Amino acid sequence: AQSVSQHNHHVILSEAASLELGCNYSYGGTVNLFWYVQYPGQHLQLLLKYFSGDPLVKGIKGFEAEFIKSKFSFNLRKPSVQWSDTAEYFCAVLRPYGQNFVFGPGTRLSVLP
Amino acid sequence: NAGVTQTPKFQVLKTGQSMTLQCAQDMNHEYMSWYRQDPGMGLRLIHYSVGAGITDQGEVPNGYNVSRSTTEDFPLRLLSAAPSQTSVYFCASSPRKGSSGNTIYFGEGSWLTVV
Numbered sequence: 001a002q003s004v005s006q007h008n009h010h011v012i013l014s015e016a017a018s019l020e021l022g023c024n025y026s027y028g029g030t031v032n033l034f035w036y037v038q039y040p041g042q043h044l045q046l047l048l049k050y051f052s053g054d055p056l057v058k059g060i061k062g063f064e065a066e067f068i069k070s071k072f073s074f075n076l077r078k079p080s081v082q083w084s085d086t087a088e089y090f091c092a093v094l095r096p097y098g099q100n101f102v103f104g105p106g107t108r109l110s111v112l113p
Numbered sequence: 114n115a116g117v118t119q120t121p122k123f124q125v126l127k128t129g130q131s132m133t134l135q136c137a138q139d140m141n142h143e144y145m146s147w148y149r150q151d152p153g154m155g156l157r158l159i160h161y162s163v164g165a166g167i168t169d170q171g172e173v174p175n176g177y178n179v180s181r182s183t184t185e186d187f188p189l190r191l192l193s194a195a196p197s198q199t200s201v202y203f204c205a206s207s208p209r210k211g212s213s214g215n216t217i218y219f220g221e222g223s224w225l226t227v228v
Contacts, residue, residue, distance in 0.1 A: 009153065034216070043203060043221040044156075090155060092217075100146065100171065101205075101217050105155040 004093050004104035012110045013081050021076040021107050023091030033074040034092040034101070035065055044090065050074065061085070083113045115139050119204050119220035126194040126227045134189040134223050136204030142218075144207045145187040146171070147179065149200040150222075156203065162187055194227045201225070 007022030025031060032051050036044040048059025055067040065076045074091060091104040120135045138145065146161035158171030162181040176198060178190040187206075191198060204220040 036219075044219045046216060049216060094217075100158055100161060101207075102158075103148075103156040105153060 004091055004102050006089075006091055006104040006107045008107050009105070010108045010110070012112065014112050015083055016080050017111075019076070019078040019081045019085070019109070021089055021091075021109070023074045023076065023104055024072050025074070025091075025093045025102075026072065027093065032094040033065075033067060034094070035059065035063070035074070035076050036090045036092060036103075038088045038090065038106075040087070047076070047089075081109070081111050083111045085109060086111045117204055117206055117218050117220035119202075119223050121223060122221065123224045124226070126191070126225065128194060128196060128227060130194050132191050132194065134191075134202055134204070134225075136187045136189065136220060137185050138187075138204075138206040138218070139185065140206060140208075140218070141184060142206035142208050143184070145181065146205050146217075147177070147187070147189045148203045148205060149173065149198075150203060151200050159189065159202075191225075196227045199225060199227045 003026045005024050034049045035047040037047050038044045047063050048057050048065055050057045050067045058064045063078050065074055067074050088106045088108050090106045092101045094101050117138045143164045147159040148156040149159055150156050157173045159173055159177050160171055160179040162168045165181050165184050168179050168181050181187050202223045205217045207217040
């Protein structure tokens with residue numbers, strides 16, 4: 001079955017701590033990978049995406065993600081989080097000739113001031 | 114350019130009532146979809162459409178109908194609302210199926226409570 005898993009349901013960090021959120025997917029072959037963020041009460045917004053090329057992708061607000069094909073992983077990182085990063089983060093996968101995005105269950109990030 | 118627009122933003126229904134969630138996009142996207150978001154379950158696909166006149170079921174289609182008479186609009190109908198349909202609903206669109214570099218764009222969500 002097609003699936004996307006995210007390692008943590010809820011992560012709590014203090015400001016300035018480093019962040020890494022795990023994402024693994026279960027498809028073989030070529031995939032497109034995404035991280036979306038949902039701030040409280042808002043809709044999903046694209047943080048970054050990987051289609052091809054350099055496996056280290058930089059997104060908005062200082063976020064980056066690394067695609068490791070051998071591990072079927074696309075982990076999200078940020079060196080120093082801020083209180084404003086408190087949100088829910090979703091990893092998503094799209095196969096290039098597929099039609100539907102498959103989302104992971106989400107990781108809630110709480111950043112303490 | 115408004116992107117993806119959903120209405121209403123909030124709705125309370127009684128069990129057994131029917132209603133339609135509206136979704137419109139102005140980006141000329143071929144692909145549109147409806148997701149529901151529930152705590153701990155992420156986003157689950159309800160129905161999707163790859164173009165006007167074409168719809169198909171997603172992961173959790175039961176209790177919902179869709180139609181796609183135009184490229185712009187993709188309404189979601191709840192036929193007989195049940196408390197299990199209490200959720201946040203997101204409409205989304207993306208460019209043509211299969212094109213490289215696809216990104217999905219979301220509406221702002223519709224909070225539905227069925228009592």
